[in-house]
Amino acid sequence: MGMKYSDGFSKQLPTLATVGAALVSLYLMSQAMKSIPVGTAYSIWTGIGALGVATLGIFLFGDRASAPRLACIGLIVAGVIGL
Known part of the structure; x- marks a missing residue:
């Protein structure tokens, strides 16, 4: 959803939020895989x-x-x- 709002990663705040959410999501998945x-x-x-x-x-x-x-x-x- 964040990529839609980032307008092709041209808008800084939605891009940072998207990257942050992806990192948190990957971290949480890595914890679940333990x-x-x-x-x-x-x-x-x-x-x-x-x-x-x-x-x-x-x-x-x-x-x-x-x-x-x-x-x-x-x-x-x-x-x-x-x-």
Whole structure:
């Protein structure tokens, strides 16, 4: 989401926020991998990211909230819970 607001990394504050968030996210994932398998950690990290971006895209950018899209978001949630 930060990359959208950084306008191709041309705006300084959104760019710094994006890089900072990415670093924090990677750090937290590395901490999680101390106690869970790498495949599980990465899959959950990716699923949460996809879920967050899809949901925020609907609310912040007016992306369509069609039934198939919402069903797929539900499948992502089910997959993350399953892992």
